[in-house]
Amino acid sequence: MKTKNGWNEKMWIVSLLYFFLGFFSIIFAWLGMLCFVIPMLMSMFGKEKAFCNSYCGRGQLFTLLGAGKKISLNKKLPAFLKSRWFRYGFLAFFMAMFVNMLFTTWAVFSESRNLNEAVRLFWMFDVPWNWANRAGGAFPLWAVQFAYGFYGLMLTSLILGIITMLIFKPRSWCVCCPMGTATQMVCKIKEGEKL
Amino acid sequence: MSAEARKRKKAKVFRDDCVACGACANVCPAGAIYIYKGIWADVDLNRCIGCSKCKAICPASAITMGIYE
Numbered sequence: 001m002k003t004k005n006g007w008n009e010k011m012w013i014v015s016l017l018y019f020f021l022g023f024f025s026i027i028f029a030w031l032g033m034l035c036f037v038i039p040m041l042m043s044m045f046g047k048e049k050a051f052c053n054s055y056c057g058r059g060q061l062f063t064l065l066g067a068g069k070k071i072s073l074n075k076k077l078p079a080f081l082k083s084r085w086f087r088y089g090f091l092a093f094f095m096a097m098f099v100n101m102l103f104t105t106w107a108v109f110s111e112s113r114n115l116n117e118a119v120r121l122f123w124m125f126d127v128p129w130n131w132a133n134r135a136g137g138a139f140p141l142w143a144v145q146f147a148y149g150f151y152g153l154m155l156t157s158l159i160l161g162i163i164t165m166l167i168f169k170p171r172s173w174c175v176c177c178p179m180g181t182a183t184q185m186v187c188k189i190k191e192g193e194k195l
Numbered sequence: 196m197s198a199e200a201r202k203r204k205k206a207k208v209f210r211d212d213c214v215a216c217g218a219c220a221n222v223c224p225a226g227a228i229y230i231y232k233g234i235w236a237d238v239d240l241n242r243c244i245g246c247s248k249c250k251a252i253c254p255a256s257a258i259t260m261g262i263y264e
């Protein structure tokens with residue numbers, strides 16, 4: 001049953017704060033790793049999809065805007081977007097892009113490449129973001145490069161989520177969200193269910 | 196639909212389509228929906244009041260309303 005005014009219902013504020021912080025100082029992008037690690041640990045250690053169900057700030061934000069403020073066109077998601085092939089394919093693509101980002105981080109670490117002070121949107125477009133590099137030597141360059149890369153992934157998925165929220169049902173992003181797919185996959189494997 | 200039939204209207208989840216996001220459980224006023232082991236949503240038919248809120252919010256369109264005898 002819907003519980004009223006639990007602290008976890010305000011996670012959408014944390015989600016928004018994350019993007020504001022990244023706008024002012026890119027190193028805060030590292031905090032986004034929590035959104036990778038916590039759901040996976042929860043799914044592996046008995047909490048199943050509790051993160052998606054109760055703590056995902058992004059899902060709450062989309063519900064708040066799409067259903068609460070009624071800015072969603074509320075159309076049905078096309079069947080192919082909720083097919084297993086697309087969901088697992090999108091997860092694989094996201095993981096590949098994450099690994100690609102790790103290679104870039106390694107290249108900066110090994111000094112074979114300079115720091116790229118840009119946020120890459122949709123895996124293609126570099127948006128200059130140099131003002132947010134305020135670490136001032138306090139952090140190694142590879143850590144700053146990782147932050148840029150990770151913030152790009154997070155911002156790209158937020159924009160995709162907003163687009164799907166505007167056109168389709170508010171939480172349509174949840175259907176193809178790589179973390180949601182990965183945690184459900186873990187739960188299915190644990191229970192011996194068909195993927 | 197008669198008033199009696201409307202009372203017997205209950206939510207049904209198509210497990211293959213469900214992504215277990217929990218949107219339905221969060222919106223259910225009767226607390227009739229729970230997420231089974233993180234895999235799919237399940238409906239407690241004894242508690243379901245047939246309001247269709249879950250069907251409206253489900254992003255995967257995995258919920259339909261049916262009449263149960």
